[in-house]
Amino acid sequence: MADNAFASFERKWLDANPEQAAVLVFLAAAERRRVAAFGTLIQELAQTAFTIRETQVAAAKLSWWQQELQSACAGHARHPVTIELFADLRVRAIAREKWNSIVEGALSQLDESSAADFVQLLDRYGRFYDPVAAVENELSGTPAALAGAVSKLWSCSHFLSALASGSPLAEHFALPLDLYARHGVARGAAEAGVLRDFIGEVRTTLDVALAAAPQASVGRRVRTRSDRHLASKAMRSTAPAETLARRSARPTLRHVWWSWREARRHRPT
Numbered sequence: 001m002a003d004n005a006f007a008s009f010e011r012k013w014l015d016a017n018p019e020q021a022a023v024l025v026f027l028a029a030a031e032r033r034r035v036a037a038f039g040t041l042i043q044e045l046a047q048t049a050f051t052i053r054e055t056q057v058a059a060a061k062l063s064w065w066q067q068e069l070q071s072a073c074a075g076h077a078r079h080p081v082t083i084e085l086f087a088d089l090r091v092r093a094i095a096r097e098k099w100n101s102i103v104e105g106a107l108s109q110l111d112e113s114s115a116a117d118f119v120q121l122l123d124r125y126g127r128f129y130d131p132v133a134a135v136e137n138e139l140s141g142t143p144a145a146l147a148g149a150v151s152k153l154w155s156c157s158h159f160l161s162a163l164a165s166g167s168p169l170a171e172h173f174a175l176p177l178d179l180y181a182r183h184g185v186a187r188g189a190a191e192a193g194v195l196r197d198f199i200g201e202v203r204t205t206l207d208v209a210l211a212a213a214p215q216a217s218v219g220r221r222v223r224t225r226s227d228r229h230l231a232s233k234a235m236r237s238t239a240p241a242e243t244l245a246r247r248s249a250r251p252t253l254r255h256v257w258w259s260w261r262e263a264r265r266h267r268p269t
Contacts, residue, residue: 005080006037009080010036012043012047018247018249018250019226020039020222020251021250022258022265023219023259023262026263034091034139035139036084038135040085040254041082041085042102045106048129048164049109049128050060050173059107062103069096069099070253071084072086078158080140099135100200102131102132102135105128105131108127109124112174113204114176114177116176116178117176122205124150126155130148134149135149136150136220142213142215142216142217146212146216148222150216152205152206153206156206156209160227160234161244163199163241169244179214192238195240206227207228210224210228214265216260217266218262222259226254226255244267
């Protein structure tokens with residue numbers, strides 16, 4: 001019953017991250033379950049922090065997750081996602097303070113103030129994705145020192161999803177204010193030039209962070225390769241947001257190839 005209940009949450013994660021279906025094929029069974037459960041948890045927290053309009057409702061839901069994670073750390077998981085996640089020995093070895101930091105980071109996102117520039121935007125989202133990256137690195141055997149680079153990969157992926165036309169993540173996402181000044185347009189104007197400029201900053205950050213984190217998890221590196229490919233297409237497009245929205249809803253042969261290559265690179269020698 002728990003597996004069936006978890007499957008519906010996992011499906012939401014895979015719908016938002018279709019390339020991960022290809023990644024899972026190349027992972028050992030225990031790692032596959034761990035990766036899917038962790039990704040599903042972060043998907044649930046992100047959806048709550050970034051898509052619920054009513055701040056009090058979002059805060060209450062995140063507080064519930066905070067309590068649930070603390071209970072799971074004590075061996076009393078109740079939600080299908082935490083039951084699946086904390087069945088894993090490596091997950092149970094993570095200090096409870098690290099799970100608490102993830103939820104605290106999600107709660108910090110309920111402040112919707114606009115960032116002045118791209119660096120400030122990364123810093124703001126880093127309050128959530130820094131602890132996410134730290135736990136993901138511990139689960140995947142990635143050196144802790146790479147958490148900053150991996151956090152940038154998570155954040156930039158989030159930015160591209162938020163820019164996609166019709167994305168629910170766009171509800172709480174605003175471009176940095178200096179972009180509008182640079183282009184001489186009113187705040188909030190979704191002009192193609194503004195979007196392409198921002199996507200260019202995202203693409204550059206992805207390039208640098210990916211190069212700095214060669215030992216990042218297989219799933220994170222495959223998602224980043226997919227994001228870089230999509231960002232490059234959007235930068236050449238006259239309608240960048242619409243191009244981002246055309247991300248494949250299913251894993252492609254390109255995703256399978258990247259997943260195979262990254263799984264081979266990540267395999268211990």
